[in-house]
Amino acid sequence: MLTCREVAEVIASGELDRASWRGRLAVRFHLAMCVRCRRYARQIRAIGDGARTLFVDVAEETERMARLAERILRPQQSDQGND
Amino acid sequence: MTRMPQGPAEPATPEAIRAGDPEALKAVVDAYLLQVFRAARGAGLRADLAEDVVQETFTAFFEAAPRFEGRSRVRTFLFGILYRKISEARRDRARERANDPIDEVMESRFDADGSWSRPPLPADRVLRRREILRALEECLDASPSRQRFAFHLREVEGLSTEEICKILDVSVTNLGVMLYRLRNRTRECLESKDVEA
Numbered sequence: 001m002l003t004c005r006e007v008a009e010v011i012a013s014g015e016l017d018r019a020s021w022r023g024r025l026a027v028r029f030h031l032a033m034c035v036r037c038r039r040y041a042r043q044i045r046a047i048g049d050g051a052r053t054l055f056v057d058v059a060e061e062t063e064r065m066a067r068l069a070e071r072i073l074r075p076q077q078s079d080q081g082n083d
Numbered sequence: 084m085t086r087m088p089q090g091p092a093e094p095a096t097p098e099a100i101r102a103g104d105p106e107a108l109k110a111v112v113d114a115y116l117l118q119v120f121r122a123a124r125g126a127g128l129r130a131d132l133a134e135d136v137v138q139e140t141f142t143a144f145f146e147a148a149p150r151f152e153g154r155s156r157v158r159t160f161l162f163g164i165l166y167r168k169i170s171e172a173r174r175d176r177a178r179e180r181a182n183d184p185i186d187e188v189m190e191s192r193f194d195a196d197g198s199w200s201r202p203p204l205p206a207d208r209v210l211r212r213r214e215i216l217r218a219l220e221e222c223l224d225a226s227p228s229r230q231r232f233a234f235h236l237r238e239v240e241g242l243s244t245e246e247i248c249k250i251l252d253v254s255v256t257n258l259g260v261m262l263y264r265l266r267n268r269t270r271e272c273l274e275s276k277d278v279e280a
Contacts, residue, residue, distance in 0.1 A: 003197025008189070012266040013259030014237065018244060036202040040270075043203055043279060047269050048238040050219040050280035055121055055239045068134055069116055072141045073109060 002030045007037045011044055097153025108145060115161055116141075118240060122162065125235025126169045126228040136172050140165045155249065162242075162250040166232060173228045185268045203270070206279035219280050222272035223265075230265040233258060 007030050010016045016027055031038050094114035095107035119140060123133035143164050151160065194200040210218075223231060233251060236242045242250075248258055273280055 003193075004199045005193040005197035008193075008267075009263065013263040014244065015259055018255075036199045039205060040203045043270050043273070044266050046280040047219065047266055047273075050216060051125075051223070051235070051238050054216055054220060055125065055235075061120075064130070064134070065117055065120065068120065068137060069112055071134075072112055072116070072138050075142075 002026050004030075004034060004037050004040075007031070007034070008040055011041050093157055095157070097151055100148050100151045100153075100157070103145070103148055108148065111144070111157055111161075112141060115158060118158070119161055119165055122165060122232065122235055122240065123169060125239055126173075126232035127224060127226075128169065128172065128228070132172060136165070136168045139168050143168070156246075159246055159249055162236065163252075166250055169228055169232060183264050183268075185264045185271070188271055189267055204274055204277075206274075206277050208277045210278060215278055215280060218273060218276050218278045219269070222269045222276070225272055226265045226268055230261045233261045234265045237262060 007027055010019065010023070010027060016024065019027070031041060094110040095104070099107035100111065116137070120133055120137050123136050123140075124130065128136060140161065144161055147160075147164075151157075155163075192199060192201045223234075226234075229251070233247060236247045236250065237244075244255055244258060248255055251258065253261070
């Protein structure tokens with residue numbers, strides 16, 4: 001039987017993503033019985049979901065990206081011209 | 084033919100990149116500019132500093148292009164350069180100590196049997212989504228940029244553990260420790276604000 005501490009470790013470190021089916025099953029079994037770890041797991045997952053949502057806004061900065069692309073490629077093109 | 088890990092198709096062939104073909108280099112910029120910028124922001128850089136670091140990253144990529152062998156994906160290579168540029172920009176690797184205070188916080192949450200002695204609290208505050216996200220942003224800011232970068236590559240860009248380890252040049256265990264610390268520090272911070280993300 002896994003302890004709460006162990007469950008928290010495999011969830012937050014991402015070890016769970018790489019665990020064997022047996023390892024996953026042990027975590028699932030613990031979560032089924034432990035409301036505290038369920039809450040913990042949900043909160044950890046929500047942090048990832050929230051981070052993805054935060055970066056949706058950044059993805060919409062098309063103007064900034066166009067400007068930046070030009071900044072990056074301009075010296076590159078003038079180098080070519082100097083050859 | 085070397086086996087490529089699964090993922091999006093490469094924007095240009097290693098040969099064209101090595102030759103410095105302007106079309107190939109432009110294709111690399113078009114394919115990855117947004118991702119690289121987003122990752123710089125994800126590591127905690129402000130937008131203007133992120134722009135500078137991203138420009139430096141691509142400039143370094145162009146300089147290294149003649150030696151690009153195509154053994155790793157262009158993306159892996161770019162993120163590796165970005166990671167070094169971020170470290171230079173922030174010079175905060177020293178701030179990431181071997182003894183991260185979050186480890187003690189986590190220790191205090193469990194009893195000798197490994198059960199919660201201070202279980203996670205449910206949030207009572209009813210907040211709008213925007214406010215929750217603002218709190219999350221503040222809480223993410225409390226972590227060193229290296230941990231934030233690793234977390235961003237994992238959660239936002241969805242990169243595999245193997246690719247992230249290659250980019251950061253760390254072991255799988257090391258990466259696990261970084262993610263563990265960032266996620267717990269962030270969760271503790273949100274809990275102290277009585278917020279659930």
